[in-house]
Amino acid sequence: MQYNPTIGIETHVELKTNSKMFCRCKVVDTEEPNVSLCPTCLGLPGALPVPNKKAIEFITLLALSTNCKITKQGMFHRKNYFYPDLPKNYQISQFDLPVGINGSLKIVLNDQEAEVAIERVHMEEDTGKSTHMGTGRIDSATSTALDFNRSGVPLVEIVTKPVLKTSLEAVAYIEELRQLVLDLGISEGKLEKGNLRFDANISVANSESDVLGTKVEIKNMNSLRSLERAIDYEIERQIKALNNGEIIAQETRHWDEGKEVTKPMRSKEGSADYRYFSDPDIPNMVLDEEFVNIIKSKMPKLPYQKRLELMQTGLSIGEANILSKSNDWIVKLFHDVYSTTKNSSSTYNWITGELQGQMRKVEINELPSWFKADSLSEIINLIESNKISFSSGKVILAALLVKNVTPYDVAKEQNLFQENDSEKILQIVKNVITENSEVVVRIKNGEDKLIGFLVGLIIKSSGGSINPSIAKDLLSKELEE
Ligand SMILES: [Zn+2]
Incomplete structure (x- = not known):
């Protein structure tokens, strides 16, 4: 049976703001744990969040640059769940009223332009960081260390519609998105530092069916290599399971970098599990026309526009794409x-x-x-x-x-100028022929490889100023006569 894969990508991009999303703590880039904290990002009782205007500007810029429709009345929601590195026990996020919806991003795939449909662009805050001592895995660690420097760092999440078909398309999409956030100046865009992290939703369906297959989510990859391999692995795993008559479980899986396999983490929770409700501590956000117009006026040249300019010089779309990145x-x-x-x-x-x-x-x-x-x-x-x-x-x-x-x-x-006086070159060629009559006889008897020897002599007697291909042409012509 023939199966068609469908892939959707959720990308978290760490924003390049000075301070965190809801407090004045500096966003720091340090290995030293717990140096940038306050009651708000530690979730202490009574601490109140105040949204970071710069972060909202950055998210709006990204939403506009991906052709999204801007939601005029935005809202912050609480996404409730427990985890040790989430001290509030909820994450402030956006739910049904994200900053932008229904956009698109132009990418280059197989030397052709393609378009990826974007479902939404919304604000999120990062969690702290857990380090599981001993084994590195939560289920077998001796203890867990918590660093809250990252707690409350502003993120933007970009969610595609389930429209991608291959791992290479997903990679091309991430490459384009990374260039976009760099050109917009809203993120450092460093994959190795986790500035961009992606989850892939993957399903496969019978090619004769209109219904998508059961979706499996692979969490938290931050390299293009993992993304490509994890998607390829997962598509193959699901097809094999379906061919064996198994049912695909809706679940979240983890990409094991070392073993190059995806492994089950937990059954996939639905959005109802998070008990979303609007955050009573933060007023609704109004992104009015005036605000949006100011952001629009700050729009720099976008990657696809840079590509177009480069193509106007005669470069192919593939070359323009490489150069624009x-x-x-x-x-x-x-x-x-x-x-x-x-x-x-x-x-x-x-x-x-x-x-x-x-x-x-x-x-x-x-x-x-x-x-x-x-x-x-x-x-x-x-x-x-x-x-x-x-x-x-x-x-x-x-x-x-x-x-x-x-x-x-x-x-x-360095005497690199070539001799262009054809009379002079011809004279040198003729001299070399006269002085090497024995070699010429051998060439005429079929020892072609000796031509190179004469070309070398010609170049040498010109002091390196004759172009080898011109010397060879003239020599061949002379030898024919
Ligand atoms: Zn803080």
């Missing part, structure tokens, strides 16, 4: 260099390939202060106009990364 200085360098070379393909190749490769080699993360876009344009133009060879271009680039020189100076100093 690079650091800002790389995108700017591309536009600056392209404005002189007008050759998007070689500009792209030099920047994404040779330049970044050489930078890694000399272990620098940013260009030296003296390095100008014009210098790279000059190298590309010298190659395009056959004044230097491609490999000389690499030599010049390497020199530019370590000292303040111009491409012209390096080419001159």
